[in-house]
């Protein structure tokens with residue numbers, strides 16, 4: 001026996017055709033299926049076979065995939081999915097995953113075309129964000145990793161910061177600043193990098209969930225006076241709870257004045273730059289030292305595909321490259337073409353994430369992508385209007401981009417509990433899947449319109465069903 005490939009390529013080709021047909025059928029009939037349904041315990045058990053000792057036919061495994069996996073996926077491909085901030089993916093992105101799998105490229109480095117594709121995608125990302133195209137950057141799992149790379153790069157860029165690469169943080173007392181509305185992964189990045197989550201100062205927000213700038217300036221002054229070493233400000237373009245956007249232009253000015261690194265977490269919101277109508281809200285993002293965002297959210301690229309951009313290309317390599325000769329490499333052969341992507345982040349082996357980004361953005365183009373992003377925001381405004389016009393519902397946060405936070409009013413003792421329960425009822429109905437969050441201490445139904453397949457009728461249906469389920473629950477509670 002030599003290798004693991006089949007003897008019978010024709011059978012595999014036929015199976016591949018069938019898989020493709022089945023999946024495209026599914027994607028083209030999403031509305032006929034429930035958004036989500038819980039996986040029955042019996043089926044969960046069926047997946048627990050233990051390590052297979054002998055072979056199985058791929059046809060049999062595919063049948064198990066259809067039976068055990070497909071009906072019980074997250075549901076974020078479905079137009080009724082409005083929970084968290086999940087991208088919907090596209091059919092063309094799916095095909096590019098197939099192609100990338102065929103090449104099985106390792107994009108850690110070396111001289112091959114997939115590296116050039118990733119470099120081009122990084123230049124596209126720079127263009128989207130208003131960065132110089134000679135910035136450095138890297139595709140990573142998601143914004144959690146991208147934000148962590150930014151924290152590491154920024155902390156190594158302080159005077160004598162590179163010493164921390166071998167000596168550790170030691171007695172240095174570096175502090176960073178982010179709003180209370182910043183994503184939890186920022187605090188986690190401070191934790192994981194050894195700076196400590198206490199070193200991230202949490203700045204209060206105003207009623208619109210934006211960082212209060214005088215509070216930021218006070219915190220920096222207080223820390224300097226106490227002997228701390230402020231090094232970075234993190235602004236958010238599109239906060240995860242409400243979609244609010246910090247005043248990035250003012251933050252950039254404060255960072256410049258205070259000589260601090262300015263990082264923007266634009267996980268989904270940075271992509272609003274694709275729309276000429278929305279772009280002005282992001283003013284100042286282009287002045288950042290680094291930007292983190294996800295292609296797998298609003299750009300609809302298949303999971304996972306996050307991106308980090310660093311304005312000064314020498315600083316990212318200074319923080320991550322393991323040898324000073326990273327630019328040199330070999331003079332000929334496969335081991336040339338530095339700097340390698342493994343010099344810009346923690347991963348050595350890396351998949352060909354860039355292909356699905358290149359094919360998805362290539363297929364639709366920046367203009368159509370921008371229209372789709374603006375379309376999501378228009379649907380969110382439509383939903384906000386419905387909520388405001390209906391005496392049974394209350395809007396809980398202003399709608400900046402694509403996220404609507406509201407609650408259903410009802411004659412119950414505990415509105416928070418009630419809204420939490422009807423959202424679970426809605427998930428189980430299979431009709432729609434918003435999530436929940438807390439807004440100023442009140443439980444909110446949170447609908448994030450991220451999927452390119454979602455239309456106004458989908459949010460109409462979501463709200464209708466939610467109110468119907470609220471009635472049903474009230475009637476049951478009256479009886480009981």
Ligand SMILES: *Cc1c(COP(=O)(O)O)cnc(C)c1O
Nearest residue numbers: 142143144183238239240267294
């Ligand atoms: C989703 C999100 C993150 C985390 O991104 P992942 O891709 O899930 O790691 C960070 N910040 C914001 C604002 C987000 O919305």
